[in-house]
Amino acid sequence: MKSVAINGYGTIGKRVADAVAAQDDMKVIGVSKTRPNYEARTAVEEKGYDLYIGIPERANQFKEAGIEIAGTVEDMIQEADVVVDCTPGTIGPQNLEMYKKAGVKAIYQGGEDHELTGLSFNAISNYDDSYGKDYTRVVSCNTTGLTRTLSTIDPIADIKKVRAVMVRRGSDPSEVKKGPINSIVPNPPKVPSHHGPDVKTVMEGIDVTTMALLVPTTLMHQHNIMVEINNEIETQEIIDALEKRSRVLVVDAGEGLGSTAELMEYAKELGRNRNDLYEIPVWRESINVVGNELYYMQAVHQESDVVPENIDAIRALLEMESDNEKSIAKTNKAMGIL
Numbered sequence: 001m002k003s004v005a006i007n008g009y010g011t012i013g014k015r016v017a018d019a020v021a022a023q024d025d026m027k028v029i030g031v032s033k034t035r036p037n038y039e040a041r042t043a044v045e046e047k048g049y050d051l052y053i054g055i056p057e058r059a060n061q062f063k064e065a066g067i068e069i070a071g072t073v074e075d076m077i078q079e080a081d082v083v084v085d086c087t088p089g090t091i092g093p094q095n096l097e098m099y100k101k102a103g104v105k106a107i108y109q110g111g112e113d114h115e116l117t118g119l120s121f122n123a124i125s126n127y128d129d130s131y132g133k134d135y136t137r138v139v140s141c142n143t144t145g146l147t148r149t150l151s152t153i154d155p156i157a158d159i160k161k162v163r164a165v166m167v168r169r170g171s172d173p174s175e176v177k178k179g180p181i182n183s184i185v186p187n188p189p190k191v192p193s194h195h196g197p198d199v200k201t202v203m204e205g206i207d208v209t210t211m212a213l214l215v216p217t218t219l220m221h222q223h224n225i226m227v228e229i230n231n232e233i234e235t236q237e238i239i240d241a242l243e244k245r246s247r248v249l250v251v252d253a254g255e256g257l258g259s260t261a262e263l264m265e266y267a268k269e270l271g272r273n274r275n276d277l278y279e280i281p282v283w284r285e286s287i288n289v290v291g292n293e294l295y296y297m298q299a300v301h302q303e304s305d306v307v308p309e310n311i312d313a314i315r316a317l318l319e320m321e322s323d324n325e326k327s328i329a330k331t332n333k334a335m336g337i338l
């Protein structure tokens with residue numbers, strides 16, 4: 001049973017903590033917060049996690065709020081086999097020295113640059129690269145979505161190049177201070193966005209360029225993907241491959257799943273923890289091979305698609321399972337992923 005510390009208990013961290021707790025070969029030894037808010041209270045009182053604080057000077061604030069703390073983040077990582085760093089991108093790099101000093105392995109998130117660890121992770125495309133390593137980075141939610149479908153398509157279609165337009169949600173549902181609320185914002189205004197270069201960190205040699213827009217929605221991201229392929233292939237073969245791939249869902253717009261709103265409603269029907277949709281839904285009607293070009297559209301539940309990837313990254317770093325498909329299957333089973 002491996003011991004996992006979760007540094008940063010926000011959108012991603014709290015989901016990773018619950019996903020770790022759902023596995024039978026690893027356990028949560030602590031989670032961290034800097035503010036004594038409702039998330040800190042529920043972590044302790046509802047979930048039963050030991051809570052550590054990222055800013056030791058704030059111990060009194062937690063005491064005054066009546067929220068029990070077990071120590072500081074430095075204390076937490078002493079006991080850990082691996083830390084999953086889910087702090088905001090600005091904090092992650094300064095934590096690396098602390099992890100090195102403590103001799104603990106660490107997994108970062110996609111808000112960090114690839115250069116921080118020199119290694120990035122996706123369970124389907126490059127699990128082996130992180131096997132036994134000290135540090136890796138699970139690529140961002142959009143990059144994970146692109147990589148899952150492209151690495152399923154590449155073996156049968158032989159991808160020549162990819163061009164994709166990413167429609168990014170303006171903020172997560174709980175974020176009250178972010179927008180846009182009435183505009184479409186090229187984000188970043190330069191091309192490419194970070195997603196294309198990021199896919200290259202987990203799919204060696206792929207030619208992929210992306211551009212991205214922010215829109216006023218909080219539910220999901222959405223991708224419009226154009227792929228030039230070398231192999232002659234039928235649309236149905238692409239559909240069959242995507243249907244076989246776990247963590248990818250071919251969905252029918254015609255069955256009432258034609259929007260991100262309906263997809264999120266579907267996740268509620270599935271009865272998932274926090275109504276999460278870990279799989280990448282691809283609209284069946286959008287999948288179309290025309291000559292040497294493949295087109296498709298997909299969505300990404302930004303709050304949850306990277307969560308199972310973090311579990312597989314833990315197994316890779318700690319050499320708990322050498323076969324990526326076995327780790328994926330184990331994670332999926334524990335989390336009820338299709």
Ligand SMILES: NC(=O)C1=CN([C@@H]2O[C@H](COP(=O)(O)OP(=O)(O)OC[C@H]3O[C@@H](n4cnc5c(N)ncnc54)[C@H](OP(=O)(O)O)[C@@H]3O)[C@@H](O)[C@H]2O)C=CC1
Pocket residue numbers: 007008009010011012013032033034035036053054055073086087088089091109110111112140141172302303306
């Ligand atoms: N949200 C998303 O859609 C996705 C995010 N990511 C990436 O995941 C990472 C985390 O993002 P997200 O979960 O959204 O961020 P959140 O802001 O939701 O959560 C960040 C957490 O880090 C804690 N924290 C802040 N400062 C410190 C510190 N100095 N020491 C320890 N903990 C600290 C916060 O605690 P407190 O609130 O108490 O200050 C909070 O619990 C980023 O790299 C992001 O890019 C990846 C995929 C999707």
Ligand SMILES: O=C(OP(=O)(O)O)[C@H](O)COP(=O)(O)O
Pocket residue numbers: 110111140141142143168170195302
């Ligand atoms: O990883 C994400 O998006 P990304 O893949 O576009 O970087 C998350 O949705 C975080 O995005 P944010 O940087 O807008 O909070």
